Amino acid sequence: MQFKSPRSLYNHISEKYSINRGKASNDLTELPAALNLLGDLQNKKVLDMGCGLGKHAYEFIKRGAKVTGYDASEKMVELTKKYCGDKGSFFTDTHEKVSFKPESFDCINASYTLGYSNKLPLIFEKVKKWLRQDGLFTFSIPHPLWLLKRVENMDYSKAHKIEINIDAYGIEVFNYYYPLDFYIQIINVNNFKLLNIIETTIPRSYKGKPEEKYRIPNALVFKLQKVK
């Protein structure tokens, strides 16, 4: 089935996504990496872009942050609200259209969501505007190696739309693939300082996972800082 927008895709798969999230490794890999990179969140104003099920938002709230989140899919926003209770402010909107006052946030997080947009340069400009001076921006993307098995004839040579085969959902999910130098270019154009990148694998302390999950990374998590 072909989906025209992230909204229609996630409205369609929200239930399966919610059920299968427990089986995915993200809670042991990408989520702790993002939390680690963001550091102390006590009393920080945090924006979670493409909040999905609200897993990140929940952890930010638990760490004392004042959290705002939005998602293109109203069904995913419902799930976030259910997961986070009455804490945080969550609504339906898109990266491309949503607007906040300049310098509204201390930290902005975008986990596994930017790849659904073909307007990455615009989104980075907006994030920079919404962040206060020295504010942090963490974002994660599927690791290029993780894509190799899931995208037929994966082509790393250019930015283009791809279809990712997610076995757990029994469907193909579209994404825009951007080579790493594309990210570096928009990081530099917007004068963000690149502070760190983590390649996430499951720590060996979690026993009983498929062997390759301890060795082959599933995500790249970036930490940027607005410096001017």
Ligand SMILES: C[S@@+](CC[C@H](N)C(=O)[O-])C[C@H]1O[C@@H](n2cnc3c(N)ncnc32)[C@H](O)[C@@H]1O
């Ligand atoms: C793979 S899920 C990730 C959810 C969550 N960030 C996480 O890591 O658990 C991607 C989410 O991004 C949302 N999304 C995709 N494109 C979007 C856009 N252009 N604007 C807002 N949300 C978007 C989807 O609706 C979906 O909930």
